[in-house]
Amino acid sequence: MQTFLKPIPVLGSILLLYLASFFLLDRWPTLPYGGDSWGYYAHLPSFFLYGDTGDYQKTIEATTAHAPNFVDPRIDKYGVRNTPVGRFCIKYPLGVAILEAPFFGIAHRWALNSGGRYPADGFSRPYMLLAGLGVIFYAWLGLVVLWYVLARYFQKSTVPALMVLIALGTNLFYFSTYNNVMSHAFLFFWYAILLRATARFWEEPGWWPAAGVGLALGMIGITRSQEILAALIPVLWGVANWRALAGRWQFVWRHWQYLALALGCFALALIPQLWYWKWVSGQWLYFSYQGEQFDFRHPHIWGGFTSFHNGWLIYTPVMGLALLGLWRLRRVVPEAWWPFWAFFPLHVFITYSWWCWYYINGFGSRPMVEIYPLLALPLGAFWEWGCTKQWKKVLNWALLLFFCWLNIFQTWQIKEGILWTENANRAYYKAIFGTLHPDRNALIAYDSGETQPGADVVPVQTIFQWGYEDSTLAHVVRDPVHTGQFAFQPEEEFSGGRDLAADTLDVHPGDWLRLSVQAYVKGQDKTWNRDALAMLSLEFRDPTGKALKTRGLRISSKIGNPKHSIWDTGDTDRWGEAAILVKVPRSFPRNGKILTYVWNPNRQKLYVDDLKLEVCRKRP
Numbered sequence: 001m002q003t004f005l006k007p008i009p010v011l012g013s014i015l016l017l018y019l020a021s022f023f024l025l026d027r028w029p030t031l032p033y034g035g036d037s038w039g040y041y042a043h044l045p046s047f048f049l050y051g052d053t054g055d056y057q058k059t060i061e062a063t064t065a066h067a068p069n070f071v072d073p074r075i076d077k078y079g080v081r082n083t084p085v086g087r088f089c090i091k092y093p094l095g096v097a098i099l100e101a102p103f104f105g106i107a108h109r110w111a112l113n114s115g116g117r118y119p120a121d122g123f124s125r126p127y128m129l130l131a132g133l134g135v136i137f138y139a140w141l142g143l144v145v146l147w148y149v150l151a152r153y154f155q156k157s158t159v160p161a162l163m164v165l166i167a168l169g170t171n172l173f174y175f176s177t178y179n180n181v182m183s184h185a186f187l188f189f190w191y192a193i194l195l196r197a198t199a200r201f202w203e204e205p206g207w208w209p210a211a212g213v214g215l216a217l218g219m220i221g222i223t224r225s226q227e228i229l230a231a232l233i234p235v236l237w238g239v240a241n242w243r244a245l246a247g248r249w250q251f252v253w254r255h256w257q258y259l260a261l262a263l264g265c266f267a268l269a270l271i272p273q274l275w276y277w278k279w280v281s282g283q284w285l286y287f288s289y290q291g292e293q294f295d296f297r298h299p300h301i302w303g304g305f306t307s308f309h310n311g312w313l314i315y316t317p318v319m320g321l322a323l324l325g326l327w328r329l330r331r332v333v334p335e336a337w338w339p340f341w342a343f344f345p346l347h348v349f350i351t352y353s354w355w356c357w358y359y360i361n362g363f364g365s366r367p368m369v370e371i372y373p374l375l376a377l378p379l380g381a382f383w384e385w386g387c388t389k390q391w392k393k394v395l396n397w398a399l400l401l402f403f404c405w406l407n408i409f410q411t412w413q414i415k416e417g418i419l420w421t422e423n424a425n426r427a428y429y430k431a432i433f434g435t436l437h438p439d440r441n442a443l444i445a446y447d448s449g450e451t452q453p454g455a456d457v458v459p460v461q462t463i464f465q466w467g468y469e470d471s472t473l474a475h476v477v478r479d480p481v482h483t484g485q486f487a488f489q490p491e492e493e494f495s496g497g498r499d500l501a502a503d504t505l506d507v508h509p510g511d512w513l514r515l516s517v518q519a520y521v522k523g524q525d526k527t528w529n530r531d532a533l534a535m536l537s538l539e540f541r542d543p544t545g546k547a548l549k550t551r552g553l554r555i556s557s558k559i560g561n562p563k564h565s566i567w568d569t570g571d572t573d574r575w576g577e578a579a580i581l582v583k584v585p586r587s588f589p590r591n592g593k594i595l596t597y598v599w600n601p602n603r604q605k606l607y608v609d610d611l612k613l614e615v616c617r618k619r620p
Contacts, residue, residue, distance in 0.1 A: 007147045010160045014167045015140050019133075021177040021408075025415050028132035028180075029125060033067035035361055037181040039079065039090050041131055043097035044104045045122025046090075054087035054280045056080060062121045081290045083281040091288040094273050095223025096186050103134035135180035142189035143167055146373050149195045153333045154380045158387070161400060162380050166372055169318040169403035174363040174411045182361070183223050187370030190220045191230065195373050198234040199335070205251075205258060214262035218269025220370075226350050227370065232343045238335040294353045304352035304365055308424045315364030315410065315421055318403040322375040325382030332381040340374065347371060360422045363414055409434070417567045425449040443564040444580055447535070447553035452581055457512050459614040463505060464498060466611045482518040482575050482609035489607050490534060490598040496608055497537075497597030502590060505615075509586045512616040513538060515596055516579035518609045519555045523572040525605035530569050533557060534600035538582050538613075541593045548592070551582045552599060556606055575609075581616060 022028065032041040042059050050058035056074065064070045073079025073090075080088045104122075107130035111120035118124040143163060150159045166172060175184045197212030213234045221228040239245050252259050277286040305313050313320050330337040351357075351367045359366050368375075386396035413419035418432055427449050431442035441452035468476055468488040475495065481487040490496045507513070515538045527533070537552035558578035560571030570576070596613060 006156075007144060007163075010163050011140070011144055011147065014143065014163065015136075017168070018136050018140060018173070018177055021173070021411075022132060022136060025178045025411070027178050027415070029128055030067065031179070032123070032128060032131055032181050033063060033070055036092065036183075037179075038063065038070075038073070039092035040096040040183060041100065041181055042090060043092075043094055044100060045127075047097075048104065048108070049120075049122050053276070054089075056088055056090070059122070062123050065119075065121065066123045081288065083286070085280075085282040087280045089277075089280040089286070089288050091290075092183075093222045093225060093288075094276060095219055095221075096181070096183050098219070098222075098272065099138055099186050099189075100131060100134045100181075103130040103137075106130055131181050135185050136176055138189040139172060139176035139185040142185070142192040142373070145189070145192040145196050146376060149192065149199060149373065150376060150380060152199060153377070154384060155387075158380055158383055161383055161396070162376055164404065165318055165379065165383075165400055166376055169400065169407050170316050170369070170372060171362070171364045171366065171407065172369050172372060173407055174414070175366060175369055178411055178415060179361065179363065182366070184366050184369035187220060187223050187227060188372060190216050190223065191370050192373040194220070194230060194233060198237045201234070201258075202238045202335070205255060207258070207261060210258040210262045211265045214265030215269055217262075218266040221266075222270060222273040224367075224370070227347075229343060229346055229350070232346075233339045233374070236339040236342050239338050240334065293355055294350065295355060296349075296353045299349055299353040300357035301348060301352045304348070304357055307358060308421075308426050308429050309358040310360075310362055310365055310421050311358075312365035312368050314429070316368070316407070318399075318407070319368070319372075319375060319379075321382045321399065322379035325378035325380070325385070328381035328385055329378045332384065333377045336374070336377050340377070343374070344371070358422060363411065363421050417565055420566060427451040438564045440558075440564050443557070443561070443566065444553050446566050447557075448551045448580055448582070450551050450580065450582055453512060453583075453616075453618075456619050457581065457616050458619060459514060459616050461506060461615040463500065463507075463513075463613040463615060464611075465613075466498060467609060468496075468611075477607060480520050480522075480575075480607055482520070484609075487520070487607045487609040489605075490600045491603060493601050494597050494599060496611065497595065498611070498613070500594040500596075500613075502588070502592045502594055505594070507584060507594070507615055509584050509588050511584045512581045513584060513594070514579060514581045514612075514614040514616050516577055516610075516612045516614075517555065517598075518575050519559055519578055520575050520607040520609075521556050521559065521570060521572045522605070526569070526572050527556075527604060528569055529602075530554065530557065530567060532602040532604055533569060534598055534602075534604045534606060536578050536580065537595075537597050537599045538580065539595040539597075540585055540588050541595065542587075542589055543591050543593075545593075548587055549582070549585045551580060553578060553580045555598070555608070556604070 031037050046053050046056055046059040052058045060072055074088055080090050083089050107126040108120060110126040111118040111124055118126050147159060147163060150162055172188060175182060193212060194216035197209045197216060201209035201213060217231055220230050239248060274284050278284050305311055308314055383396060386392040410419055418438055427445035428442060431445045432438050444452055467484045468486050469484045475489045475491050476486040477489050488496050515536060517536055533554040533556055535552040536555050539550045540548045542548055555578040556570035557568055559576030561568040
């Protein structure tokens with residue numbers, strides 16, 4: 001009993017913090033109204049309420065009643081797909097929906113008993129609330145199970161620290177409290193179950209561990225199909241050499257009843273998914289991600305780990321400690337050595353061979369979240385190495401506090417629209433790191449990927465200032481204008497700029513060029529699509545026309561926008577300046593070319609005036 005109660009103070013505190021964060025971050029009311037979250041969740045109202053599996057018309061109409069801007073996923077190539085038999089297939093497997101079903105049932109009973117306050121339609125507030133709470137329940141239960149796995153191998157003082165690091169220092173927190181109702185927290189739970197059942201089975205073979213292994217593998221398989229390679233973990237657990245592997249197979253054949261039970265539980269878990277595929281496609285095995293693919297010849301492993309586009313170690317740096325701990329894993333948890341090296345490289349290779357290797361709708365590399373139970377083992381090995389001397393202990397706790405602060409703070413930044421990891425870059429990340437209020441230079445860095453210099457870089461020469469004062473130019477207008485008689489309306493993809501020969505200018509590598517323009521957007525032309533905004537661009541080319549460097553920034557988002565938000569597309573009916581400083585590249589030759597232009601591929605309606613290019617250098 002005393003052993004059972006040990007996790008309660010730490011895990012109870014984590015649960016309370018998860019629940020508080022869930023309500024404070026306050027995304028749950030609208031989360032399953034689109035994207036992956038909708039796809040995983042929609043199986044439930046479709047099957048239990050509307051009976052439209054294979055069509056989804058009623059389910060979509062129910063969603064639209066709460067989210068009028070919801071786009072019919074049947075016409076979205078990344079949503080619901082048409083199958084060879086004329087039905088529609090939700091590409092997302094059933095594993096999430098199966099675990100969420102009890103919470104869906106509670107929510108439905110709540111809605112039915114609400115006296116009409118909440119429609120019993122699968123998408124009103126009780127359903128959204130219970131769906132989000134269901135994710136927290138399984139993530140927390142996964143932590144509970146993981147506690148008992150780690151307690152087998154590590155000191156009593158190590159396990160609570162590992163719980164805190166995993167729960168608060170990784171993006172498990174983000175996918176449990178903010179962007180949840182996706183597969184990753186659920187998979188985290190099943191991986192913890194798999195490790196627990198595997199460790200128990202090879203220590204004390206029995207019916208329950210064998211069933212746990214089979215069920216966990218089956219549920220992993222119908223939650224995210226490629227994760228089925230997790231079968232390598234129980235097969236190789238505790239194997240130290242080829243002789244031990246041969247003995248392992250002999251044991252299995254002698255105790256075939258355990259294998260039969262594990263395979264039976266595995267098959268039982270697969271039945272709902274197989275039935276679903278058969279119904280919607282006519283095939284027992286069906287690839288539902290039509291139009292998407294793996295490219296195993298060109299994996300993006302380095303980018304997946306280190307890119308500012310959702311790179312794993314950029315946004316979950318605590319897992320760098322787990323990788324460092326691998327050198328001690330064989331000594332501390334020898335049972336996990338060969339399973340780790342058989343599974344982890346394959347998992348990484350497959351994950352980053354996907355066409356969208358940076359995995360949108362996330363905070364860091366979300367397919368790594370599910371394997372944190374396995375990575376907790378080398379993380380624990382690193383932590384215990386850090387407990388051997390006093391200075392290492394201080395370092396351990398300093399890193400724990402820093403990584404937990406960073407993870408929670410950046411989750412808050414995402415909630416506030418300051419950080420958008422799938423579309424970030426090094427310059428922007430540096431500009432907003434640790435800040436509550438981004439400045440204009442951060443907004444420019446987000447657009448351009450160019451870190452803006454400090455106030456010591458000042459204009460020393462004006463190369464040109466062009467007011468479009470030529471009535472023979474195409475697309476010039478008399479109203480609105482900033483100065484003079486004319487302004488310019490960039491109605492072509494590339495227009496409104498000047499081409500310059502560098503050998504006629506006093507421009508040298510290491511200088512900064514400041515390109516600016518005045519811009520105006522009429523109220524009726526306001527666009528909320530930030531990806532459709534025209535960009536002010538500056539390009540350096542060599543004499544052959546090869547581009548050496550190109551930088552640009554969205555123009556209209558610099559009109560107004562007092563909070564310097566990356567989501568604000570700018571004010572209307574007023575003039576404002578858009579300006580960027582770009583460093584002349586070291587490779588830029590004396591006889592190169594400099595191009596300035598407005599890039600407007602989406603034909604945004606705006607007006608520009610007073611295009612200006614200046615040379616800037618540091619104060620002497």
